[in-house]
Amino acid sequence: MPHDHGHAHIDPDSGDRRVSIAIWANALLTVAQILGGILSGSLALIADALHNFSDMASLVIAFAARKIARRPADDRMTFGYGRIEVVAGLINYTTLILVGVYLLYEGGMRMIDPPEVAGWTVVILGGIALIVDTLTALLTYSMQKGSVNIRALFLHNLSDALASVAVIIGGSLILLYNMWWVDPAITIGIAVYILYLAITEIGEPIRILMLGSPPDLNAATVVAAIRDVDGVRDVHHVHLWQMQENEAALDCHVVIDEGASQEATKAAIKARIAEQFGIRHSTLEFEDPENAHDDAQLYGHEDHRS
Numbered sequence: 001m002p003h004d005h006g007h008a009h010i011d012p013d014s015g016d017r018r019v020s021i022a023i024w025a026n027a028l029l030t031v032a033q034i035l036g037g038i039l040s041g042s043l044a045l046i047a048d049a050l051h052n053f054s055d056m057a058s059l060v061i062a063f064a065a066r067k068i069a070r071r072p073a074d075d076r077m078t079f080g081y082g083r084i085e086v087v088a089g090l091i092n093y094t095t096l097i098l099v100g101v102y103l104l105y106e107g108g109m110r111m112i113d114p115p116e117v118a119g120w121t122v123v124i125l126g127g128i129a130l131i132v133d134t135l136t137a138l139l140t141y142s143m144q145k146g147s148v149n150i151r152a153l154f155l156h157n158l159s160d161a162l163a164s165v166a167v168i169i170g171g172s173l174i175l176l177y178n179m180w181w182v183d184p185a186i187t188i189g190i191a192v193y194i195l196y197l198a199i200t201e202i203g204e205p206i207r208i209l210m211l212g213s214p215p216d217l218n219a220a221t222v223v224a225a226i227r228d229v230d231g232v233r234d235v236h237h238v239h240l241w242q243m244q245e246n247e248a249a250l251d252c253h254v255v256i257d258e259g260a261s262q263e264a265t266k267a268a269i270k271a272r273i274a275e276q277f278g279i280r281h282s283t284l285e286f287e288d289p290e291n292a293h294d295d296a297q298l299y300g301h302e303d304h305r306s
Helices: 012-040 043-069 084-112 119-141 148-177 182-201 203-209 219-227 262-277
Strands: 232-244 247-256 281-287
Touching: 012 043, 012 119, 012 148, 043 084, 043 119, 043 148, 043 182, 084 148, 084 182, 084 203, 119 148, 148 182, 148 203, 182 203, 219 232, 219 247, 219 262, 247 262, 262 281
Parallel strands: 247 281
Antiparallel strands: 232 247
């Protein structure tokens, strides 16, 4: 089956406008929630504000990364600047983890001695936050399918929207039943959810930066497909990675049969891996049987010549 990431294509300028709107909306919301949290005494509201602040920082990082990623390759960055978006995604997931740990600690401390909280302030600001978070999530939803950078933002905003719902419920319970313990309890719930999202998603940017094989490609299957090409005797020193987030790449050594055409074999290999796996960037080094590496390892680049 062809390798298809199925990501949405949005005009870069349109995408930038969406991110810009989201930045300003989150900035205004963060200020309002922090002031409201201080005035009302609600840690849950401040927790939501800190989460929104991390969103705003993430949006700024993502916006800058989108701009840098479009630069063409040069003598300093011969692969181009596309991976800056992966770095931005890693930074954003890391900030989510830090925010989650902090909120978990603060919520636990307040559970011991819950303070009084102004319920109406919490409910009103929680409602405003829900509107802004939902708007931001909608702005980034169609963009996140093909970008780990924007996906990190989308998850930020989605978790914010859910946190705002929890804050509204908490404020309502405080108004109706004076359940002060609900505020730190919701804070802990928000923190656990933030940590869950970040920890389950952070592996993707780490794998890409570590030059790991694309998750939807089986390296053994790719190797078997190459070995099945007419004229190929064996394959070794295979490297399979992602040049950019959605662009798989391969380089390897190919031992060809005696008398086989190098150019014809190369064309056949490239056609097969492009058709079956969507790998359109490959570097193939050919060896004849007499000069092939002796006992070469299949993956990696350790060199053992006979």
